[in-house]
Amino acid sequence: MFESAEIGHKLGKKEFDREEPKLRRALLDAQYDLLEQARFPVIILVNGVDGAGKGETVNLFNEWMDPRHIHTHAFGGSTDAERQRPEMWRFWRALPPKGRIGILFGSWYTDPILQRVMESESAAEFNERLARIRDHERMLVAEGALIVKLWFHLSKDAQKKRLKELSAKKKTAWRVTKEDWKHFKRYDEFVGVCEHALKETSTGEAPWNVIEGSDHEYRSLTAGRLLLDALQRRLKNPAAPPVSREPLPQPAIDQRDVLNTADYKRKLTREDYSRKLDKLQGELSLLTRHKKMRERSLVMVFEGMDAAGKGSTIRRITRAMDARFYHIVPIAAPSDEERAHPYLWRFWRHVPPHGHAVIFDRSWYGRVLVERVEKFCAEGDWMRAYHEINEFEEQLASGGAIVAKFWLAISPDEQLRRFKERAKIPHKQFKITDEDWRNRKKWPQYERAVADMIDRTSTGIAPWNVIASNDKPWARVETLKRLVETLERAL
């Protein structure tokens, strides 16, 4: 879930200075509309890793808007009065009334995450608390609240750098506490627990927005724009049903995302290719026949833009497998029967038993890709799909499946080259249709949908593997390598 927040988002000072006054004015306007309408309250949850700029952002919000109508609450350890009442009492007291903005800094997420990291609560207890949070937020939304959930993230290196920077300067050294360094030592654990919390509580009606925190300019404008967009959308339709109230995912303000920052220059020579391919196929073949595989299953997902090379990559994998071991399920338009069932039904029916594998050539991600871009389903439907998909994969994993997901990424230029090549070669012409050209025109929309998909569905139990695929040999070897690694870790 943190992929997009570790690619080094950055914004120039110049661009910031140009954009900030506009954003500020728009936010203030929205705040006054909100106040005047007094139709719904706005709850902003600010969470994330230490040093990622949570405090700075909250200060900025108060600077940009009229602070008299913003209530900022920082929740630390609980007071006596709080300890003597149910856990949620202090948060109920902090809820803003209609027309106002409440910023909850360290919210109902802080304690469950901390307890889990410190291992004073079991996984089941943690999940139970997260489920209650899900219900709590659902209730707030049903009661009319607009909830904007901001998560500020730093990669491990970035956090280290940031803490060191702050410590080095006299003016800021006080801000870095022993606690911060203690937490840093448990970074991996901490981020793993947070990722799980985000996955379990990012719902259609109250999704998380992860913001990379290292660059002041990028972070501030991104947070401000997210808030502005959520406010404006809701103000237009203050009585909207819960399904369309959520802030939509935004494209990154510096235009960088997991796709356009992938390294497309990687290449393999023919020689290296065939040597590595042989070796990896041998390893894969052994792993699929591993004793432990009898108690596990393997679910592979291949997605990618048209002509990214899904088919040929899949063939390199299946060649290493016994035909009795796997099935390939190509996903195209649903059948009548499939259309008559809930969305995920058509994928559930292909879930493999232990000792078997299924390769999905396109998959359940269609809902948040093609169905989103082509508007085949309503906004509320694809927004809730992220949570439902995560839940589905969680169930696969607890049922013993190893889930391996691959996004084969190519650059727009490379796609064009391949389209033209296909059009020229007679036996490849069938592979290029008018639809491919139509889809290509929507590249920016698809790219945005892919970035959101990876942000919202790349989880500890089922991470996305983004494979730069401009060079086919490199892509095939890299995919095989990642698959072999995934199996080795799991078995």
Place this chain on the structure above:
Amino acid sequence: MFESAEIGHKLGKKEFDREEPKLRRALLDAQYDLLEQARFPVIILVNGVDGAGKGETVNLFNEWMDPRHIHTHAFGGSTDAERQRPEMWRFWRALPPKGRIGILFGSWYTDPILQRVMESESAAEFNERLARIRDHERMLVAEGALIVKLWFHLSKDAQKKRLKELSAKKKTAWRVTKEDWKHFKRYDEFVGVCEHALKETSTGEAPWNVIEGSDHEYRSLTAGRLLLDALQRRLKNPAAPPVSREPLPQPAIDQRDVLNTADYKRKLTREDYSRKLDKLQGELSLLTRHKKMRERSLVMVFEGMDAAGKGSTIRRITRAMDARFYHIVPIAAPSDEERAHPYLWRFWRHVPPHGHAVIFDRSWYGRVLVERVEKFCAEGDWMRAYHEINEFEEQLASGGAIVAKFWLAISPDEQLRRFKERAKIPHKQFKITDEDWRNRKKWPQYERAVADMIDRTSTGIAPWNVIASNDKPWARVETLKRLVETLERAL
């Protein structure tokens, strides 16, 4: 949650014979409309205690409607194919397509309940599974499904009688297995676990309907009507948003409910009254000063029809308490500030700290009583309120509160007598308003709302005490007695 299903509901054979053909025709019509529209699938979950008529009802459904378009699935122990896949796989396979009815006999509830009764899973694990079920059903509803959840209940005595009856007859003896008797021995545990499961999973979009199972005629017509009502409501508006899709609570077909079956003849002589009152007040006083009370709090809820005697009963309780120990919170129309917050906010603000008590004279139950009957809120809002209220009380309880809820029940005749008396006595005239007379006209609607409220919010951690209050002395003493018992159990 099982109160209404233990009052001995019964229906004459004659009435059954008169009603059944009508119901049957209407169900068949609805089924064919469903088939023709093919706009949504119907999922019927059949669960409950052994011997409560689950199987008979499923057979009846198949007899009443066209069985070719009903898929009945009985889930017992899992097969090899099922064990090798995620738990929900077998249920996904059983989902009916749009236009069809699927009956899931022993559904996704069976295993979690069994594991919990057998104590192979912790409370947190159980709650986690229930939360996932809640999400699963929410997803099905969002995908368009109509879910009708039927729970067949028998009181302990009724189950024993039923099992004995079946065993005694040659024709039916085979139906009672050793397992059934084994389960019966754990009746209390089993019912406690079930009650918790129902509480956690009875949501606005997929509420449970509890049906008393001992009388064949009552049980069958009730189940049939519930299904018919849910079908007809949805067929009228096949694309309705999730909030109004749920089957509404139905009045009992034999007109019996927890209010009209209460024993209003109970009386106390003046002498007995003052002796018992003194004794109980003394006990209550001691209990409120109990050492353990410093770590607990007490939340009392008083509800009842107009003139039921809430005020005077509350006075008998407060007289036994130190003024520093308790607050009385009378609940009338919300203030502007309260109206600007989510519904439960006005109650959260009065949650007492440890060592203190709050008496709510009317309460958060207003949403499912007056707001429902007077249509001050939308159907979807009061339907989801049951779950939200249960969640609220669950939080109170985990925060250390002892929750004691009292419904002071009077008969309509007694209310009329008191109204007239009030109108006659000068210093009591202020207590009787036009609104009281208006409310009285809606007695049947209020009675139904109360019965539903008790069914849906009487839980192990916060049960309702229904106090027959036609005789004031008896009611006051009984209330005090129940309160003292509640405190004794808790401390």
